[in-house]
Amino acid sequence: MCNACLSRRSFLSLAAAGTVSACDGPPDLVPDAQVEAMGLQAWEQMRAETPASRNAEYQGALDAVSRRLLEEQNQRPQDWEVVVFASPQINAFALPGRKIGIYEGMFGVVQNTDQLAAIVGHEIGHLAAEHAQKRMSAQVAKSLGVRFLAWVLNVGGVEYGNEIAAALGLGVEVGLLLPYSRDHELEADRFGLQAMAGAGFRPEEAVTLWQRMQAAQGNRGPEFLATHPTPDSRIEQIEEILQTI
Template identity: 45%
Template sequence: MPSKPHPSASLARRPRAFLSALALTACVGALSGCDESPTGRKQVTLVPDAQMTALGEQSFEQLLKSQPLSDNPRLRRYVGCVAQALVDALPQPHGEWSIAVFDDPTPNAFALPGGKIGVHTGMLQVARTPDQLAAVIGHEIGHVLAEHANERLTQELAVQGGLMLVDLFAEEPGSFEHEAFRQALGLGAQYGLLLPYSRTHEREADRIGRDLMAKAGFDPRASVQLWQNMAAAGGGQPLAFLSTHPSHDNRMEELAAEMDQAVALYEEARAAGQKPGCRPP
């Protein structure tokens, strides 16, 4: 009976793949903590900014072509007014931002790298005032400012690098044991790395958005009311451990923390003349 090939023989046949996976995994580990988000949190963002901008622009263009846009000019002006006030409060240079209102009843909004903002008409049923809408859009801008998409993509690349190493070291690729171990590693990475980071991103975007809306002249206390509305509209939620979003109660509690500081920013902005005159349709 022929003997099993040594694992090194498999590696010898795929040196480039091995080196690529090893380099990626080592790179992420070595660079961990080298960058900081706007809140001072350590993070790793390895994808070039130009590539993230291109990805954001491409995704936005696809949405504009595939999703219906609102034909209500008053609603578009209102959302544009709130979004532009927030953009104007960003540190310079912030570039040009594009804003689109999609005719979709689901309460959703997003912001993409490259300065792209989208708001569903259904969000206006939950974010009922200009201040509450500012909390929504400010939160989404916060994701962009903190480069969460870049960080998440970097994490995904690291996971794929780890899975590649499992394949490379497997004595019997395709065997039941190998596939079971590979799935276990993927599941562990999802719930042990990717989801906790997503919850961190949500909390961080809440903080950044709350302070940004205050600097733009919107009352940051409306951010808590927004999530009270969300809780009333959303009903039951998945278990917090398996959710990429904090629970509504946790979210409101964390937003209320340091609210005095955010209100001080708001009052300072209002005294300086930052008084957005955005009127709901």
């Protein structure tokens, strides 16, 4: 191999030293209309695969809480669709197009409307901050970046170029995309707590909610590889936010 060619060890050393770097976050690479269309498609698929709950009490509570939070944000509740899905999962989600879903299993954790408001406010926060678009743009940037890097490595005669590109692709996933998602979660928490306070709910109930979530879900994997903050970390962050509200 010629002297101009880099060994795998040399290249990875340069990467570790910061020669190979990435920007703090990608620009919006996916149009808003496309993101919303994909969100609506995903929502229709969800509705087709998972039936809506027949528990009128659950749906009524969700409607009432959502209405207060949305009106506090100067949103028209009739423009949104919030649905309780018949599933024991302890989870909730938001999709572009003003869609929010909560699974029945979540109602086994929440004790009152304040804790339910913490969940709904958090999901509204994801949509208000356009996290879906930012997440999709990050995925596009990752795909384009790794492909370009593979081309540069091969053209430059870097030994094991394809293997290095694949390894750095994993590094992008672990080091950029997942922390970016955790930042979104904390940003949505802040939005939700502020919305709760503005709508007359008790934002401190979010701490109790996550304590109960922690007890319900048991042990989790290491935070470094999680798309959401661990319950302990989340409770700590929420307590810090509460001091500013």
